[in-house]
Amino acid sequence: MNQPAANQELPAPQPGQTLLSVRNVSKKYGPNEILGDISVDVRAGEFLCIVGPSGAGKTTLLQCLSGLLAPTSGSVSLRGVEVSEPPAEMAIVFQDYSRSLMPWLSVLDNVALPLRSTKMAKAEIKKKSTAALEEVGLAGHLDKYPWQLSGGMQQRVAIARALAFEPAIVLMDEPFASVDAQTRSDLEDLTLKVKQHLGITIVLVTHDIDEAVYLSDRVLVLGGRPTEVVDLIETHLGEDRDQITTKSTPQFAELRARVYQEIRRQTVPAQS
Amino acid sequence: MSTSPNAVAPPRSEVPEAGLGAKGRRISDRPSPVQSSRQHRRTRTVLWQLFAILAVLLIWQMAAVSPLVGDALPGPLQVATAMVGLWGTTSYWTAVLTTVKVWATGLAICTVVGIPLGLLIGISLNATRSTRWVIDFFRTIPTIALLPLVLLLFGPSMNMEITLIVLSAVWPLLIQSMYAVKQVEPVLKWVARVFRVSRRDRIRFLWAPSVTLLVTTGMRLAATIALLMTVSAEYIGGAAGLGKQLAASEQTFNRPEVIAYAITAGILGLGINMVIVFVQHRLLWWHPMIRGARA
Amino acid sequence: MKALKNILWELWLPIVLVGLWLVLSAGSKTFYFPPLARIMDKFVHVWFFDGILKDLTPSLGRILLGFILALVVGVAGGTLLGLLRRTEEALRPVLEFLRSTPGVALLPIATLFLGVGQEMKVFMIALACTWPILLNTIDGVRSVEPVLLQVARSYRMTMWERIRFIYIPNASPQIFAGGRLSLAIAAVVMVVTEMIGSPGGVGYFVLNAQRNFDILSMWTGIIMLGLLGYLLNLAFRLAENRILRWHHIKNA
Numbered sequence: 001m002n003q004p005a006a007n008q009e010l011p012a013p014q015p016g017q018t019l020l021s022v023r024n025v026s027k028k029y030g031p032n033e034i035l036g037d038i039s040v041d042v043r044a045g046e047f048l049c050i051v052g053p054s055g056a057g058k059t060t061l062l063q064c065l066s067g068l069l070a071p072t073s074g075s076v077s078l079r080g081v082e083v084s085e086p087p088a089e090m091a092i093v094f095q096d097y098s099r100s101l102m103p104w105l106s107v108l109d110n111v112a113l114p115l116r117s118t119k120m121a122k123a124e125i126k127k128k129s130t131a132a133l134e135e136v137g138l139a140g141h142l143d144k145y146p147w148q149l150s151g152g153m154q155q156r157v158a159i160a161r162a163l164a165f166e167p168a169i170v171l172m173d174e175p176f177a178s179v180d181a182q183t184r185s186d187l188e189d190l191t192l193k194v195k196q197h198l199g200i201t202i203v204l205v206t207h208d209i210d211e212a213v214y215l216s217d218r219v220l221v222l223g224g225r226p227t228e229v230v231d232l233i234e235t236h237l238g239e240d241r242d243q244i245t246t247k248s249t250p251q252f253a254e255l256r257a258r259v260y261q262e263i264r265r266q267t268v269p270a271q272s
Numbered sequence: 273m274s275t276s277p278n279a280v281a282p283p284r285s286e287v288p289e290a291g292l293g294a295k296g297r298r299i300s301d302r303p304s305p306v307q308s309s310r311q312h313r314r315t316r317t318v319l320w321q322l323f324a325i326l327a328v329l330l331i332w333q334m335a336a337v338s339p340l341v342g343d344a345l346p347g348p349l350q351v352a353t354a355m356v357g358l359w360g361t362t363s364y365w366t367a368v369l370t371t372v373k374v375w376a377t378g379l380a381i382c383t384v385v386g387i388p389l390g391l392l393i394g395i396s397l398n399a400t401r402s403t404r405w406v407i408d409f410f411r412t413i414p415t416i417a418l419l420p421l422v423l424l425l426f427g428p429s430m431n432m433e434i435t436l437i438v439l440s441a442v443w444p445l446l447i448q449s450m451y452a453v454k455q456v457e458p459v460l461k462w463v464a465r466v467f468r469v470s471r472r473d474r475i476r477f478l479w480a481p482s483v484t485l486l487v488t489t490g491m492r493l494a495a496t497i498a499l500l501m502t503v504s505a506e507y508i509g510g511a512a513g514l515g516k517q518l519a520a521s522e523q524t525f526n527r528p529e530v531i532a533y534a535i536t537a538g539i540l541g542l543g544i545n546m547v548i549v550f551v552q553h554r555l556l557w558w559h560p561m562i563r564g565a566r567a
Numbered sequence: 568m569k570a571l572k573n574i575l576w577e578l579w580l581p582i583v584l585v586g587l588w589l590v591l592s593a594g595s596k597t598f599y600f601p602p603l604a605r606i607m608d609k610f611v612h613v614w615f616f617d618g619i620l621k622d623l624t625p626s627l628g629r630i631l632l633g634f635i636l637a638l639v640v641g642v643a644g645g646t647l648l649g650l651l652r653r654t655e656e657a658l659r660p661v662l663e664f665l666r667s668t669p670g671v672a673l674l675p676i677a678t679l680f681l682g683v684g685q686e687m688k689v690f691m692i693a694l695a696c697t698w699p700i701l702l703n704t705i706d707g708v709r710s711v712e713p714v715l716l717q718v719a720r721s722y723r724m725t726m727w728e729r730i731r732f733i734y735i736p737n738a739s740p741q742i743f744a745g746g747r748l749s750l751a752i753a754a755v756v757m758v759v760t761e762m763i764g765s766p767g768g769v770g771y772f773v774l775n776a777q778r779n780f781d782i783l784s785m786w787t788g789i790i791m792l793g794l795l796g797y798l799l800n801l802a803f804r805l806a807e808n809r810i811l812r813w814h815h816i817k818n819a
Contacts, residue, residue: 068462086466099459104481104558113477114467145558165467320657328661344679401576406584412800413793414754417770419762420777420785424599440755493748500669500752504759507671515671522675530679534672541667 015045019169019201025064025074026226027057034060036226037074042169042203047195049212050205052222053263058205059095061227062173065203066092078169091162095174097154101146101161107133108142111161132164133157135194152183156190163194172204176211185243188215192241209263213237213255214247221262230262346528354528355535363517368536371513374430375495375502375544378437382494386442387487390449400450411447415440416501419509428510436505441498448490452483485559488552495544503537514540601783610787618772623791626768629685630757630799633692637749641697642742645704646734655705666702670695670756674763683764688757695756696749703745707738740814743807750803754796769795 020042027035034057042048052058063069065076067083067090076083078090086092094100101110111129120128133142136156146154155175162170172191176184188211195202206212212219213235221231235255237246246252329348336347346354358364393399415436426432456479464474506515514537521529556562585603592602614623648655670691677694681687711733719729735742761770773788808815 066466068465086468088468090466092462092466094459094462096459099457100463102460102477102481103560105477113473114469116473117468117470147558147560147563161467317656320653321660324657324661398576401573402580404577405581408800409581409793409797412751412754413796414751414758416755416758417773417789417792420774421599421789424777424782496667497751500671500755503669504671504755507674508759508762518672518675522678527679530675534668534676537672538664538668541669542664545663545667 017044019044021077023075025071028072033226046217048203049216050220051212056222056227062205089168091165091167091170093158093172093175111164114165129164132160136160151179169201209259350528351531355532367514367517374433378434379498381438382442386445387449390446394450394453411443433505437498437501441494444493445490448486452486456482484555492548606786609783613787622769622772629689633689634753636693637696641700645701649705649708666698688760691760692753692756696753699745699748703741707741708734711737
């Protein structure tokens with residue numbers, strides 16, 4: 001692999017600068033047009049949520065952003081470099097933790113696996129992986145296997161794996177869709193905490209409007225057929241968020257209603 | 273793809289406790305009340321199993337002495353005596369060793385050819401499509417039909433047997449390997465791409481563990497078929513080994529020995545199966561199908 | 568267009584192989600590998616229609632009979648043992664032993680009681696075929712979702728209804744997987760029993776041709792056995808696709 005290794009020191013992205021640039025991306029499968037002309041700039045250090053109705057091609061968009069899938073037209077670039085394969089500065093947390101973790105590797109080894117392919121020394125790998133697992137609150141479970149953990153804990157392992165990779169940007173594909181409500185809130189807060197602590201950029205795809213508003217600095221609302229950008233909303237909810245107090249502010253309710261209406265307008269054809 | 277008609281999943285119920293795997297044991301080393309009651313249950317099961325075996329032997333004995341059968345069928349005691357007698361002869365052990373040697377050689381060739389070829393074909397869609405008919409055809413034809421031909425070519429020799437074994441046992445291995453490749457979890461392949469896992473690590477930590485289940489299942493099928501072919505080739509084709517001894521005892525009307533040889537073949541088959549299942553469980557202690565069976 | 572491309576991808580290799588055989592064997596003077604063209608002539612001559620009546624029909628009859636017997640015994644026995652957990656556990660070593668025994672090793676015992684005729688052949692085929700079906704049926708019956716059984720109880724389904732609508736359908740994918748293996752074994756056992764048994768059948772025909780050094784006829788017999796195996800498998804797969812439609816669609 002001759003691309004820069006994951007741990008290599010790159011000049012840290014300045015907050016506010018464009019990190020990931022999406023230009024007129026569209027995706028067709030045969031005659032089916034899934035994504036039509038989507039453009040957005042992801043700023044360094046922000047938390048961007050992509051929200052849209054089921055079947056809107058959110059996952060397809062995320063895969064185009066990551067280079068796992070080539071868009072039919074348009075381009076994605078990370079700091080000016082065109083993305084054709086997943087770049088070294090990017091990590092992904094997939095929705096289905098039961099399929100994205102390797103059952104034959106211990107929790108620690110799952111997190112360490114990506115680092116083994118870098119030039120890092122063994123001791124360093126272990127240190128970094130352990131630190132990442134501590135960050136997500138799994139310090140006591142290093143030697144367990146994923147299938148010995150609850151769903152929420154498994155998703156924490158997947159998050160730790162992404163963090164240990166030390167990316168500038170983390171893409172998350174409906175990461176909390178398969179866990180129960182309580183775990184979901186915990187994981188949301190964990191993600192916020194980790195983001196603040198490490199100063200990474202996060203793009204998270206969800207169909208849950210509350211989740212999108214609660215987590216984001218900006219919410220990208222998708223809709224229509226083929227899917228296009230309906231709106232891009234700044235939330236201005238501040239740094240410190242709390243499941244109860246933030247969600248009960250009038251500002252939150254207003255944002256929530258706005259996103260909800262925009263999605264509804266797109267999915268339910270005008271009835272008047 | 274997961275239920276493609278050629279992929280055979282290993283039966284779940286054949287799970288001996290033997291295969292826990294060193295790592296898998298880590299979770300609960302301390303004996304717990306639950307465990308000791310499980311222990312208790314296990315002992316009872318074993319007792320019942322012994323009882324069932326005794327019952328079968330008893331029925332056999334009764335059938336042997338019943339006037340209905342006459343004296344055509346030797347009883348278990350007679351057979352046991354014959355078996356112990358055979359154990360003292362070199363010809364018995366030579367026959368067993370020959371059969372095992374031929375079987376193992378044939379299976380080794382199948383492994384070396386079938387697994388890599390199957391994996392390679394499985395990776396490429398076009399290779400899969402191109403070989404579909406050919407593999408399907410050779411898989412389904414009863415290769416034993418070639419016995420007369422290979423007999424003419426090689427005579428009653430080890431080469432004759434090995435040719436037959438390879439021609440019939442390589443297919444299940446090849447097919448299972450093909451499907452094994454296709455069943456590798458796509459999300460894990462993405463993970464490997466996203467996290468830039470090196471090729472070496474991908475093979476070691478992604479591909480190898482992913483294909484193990486179906487490949488070892490293929491091994492089991494191939495081993496069973498190979499043994500069947502070995503004994504058949506010896507019995508009909510007259511190559512040295514268990515099958516030939518079986519035919520010889522039959523011709524001299526030494527019925528207790530006939531049955532003793534048949535049982536020997538059965539023990540061999542059972543042993544082979546147990547070894548492969550053991551290895552399978554050693555390698556796949558993490559697999560849902562296998563770790564679930566331990567509970 | 569796409570379908571055509573698919574068919575071409577699937578067809579080219581078989582055509583090339585048969586073509587190669589045809590061309591490479593054309594001038595063959597080797598005693599054991601006569602030209603394919605001559606084998607094909609002989610094939611038509613031998614098998615249409617005397618051979619089909621005299622040797623193929625009996626073979627087909629006994630393999631089908633043996634297989635169906637095994638299917639009935641295997642599914643019925645497997646369902647019963649699948650439901651009676653304790654009994655099955657106790658019998659497990661005996662079953663494993665019987666299954667692991669290469670069928671051919673039991674031939675002398677079978678001939679002892681049943682002679683070398685039709686009964687012995689059908690019995691041996693049925694015996695060897697029973698184990699994969701039986702053991703797979705047990706597994707399939709065991710793997711029924713507990714929720715489904717609770718549903719069955721809440722609707723007060725009778726045992727027979729549960730077997731008919733829950734256990735057997737749930738086990739059917741595994742029964743078919745076992746059946747496919749059994750069919751392959753059945754073909755082997757059929758050929759073997761015909762080779763050592765009384766005259767009649769394609770297996771006997773092949774061995775007899777070899778003994779008379781009638782290599783051309785032997786080759787036609789081998790090809791006939793190949794076709795028989797292939798067509799039986801095809802028929803089995805068609806039946807499976809039809810019966811297991813729900814399963815294949817669900818897992819697509």
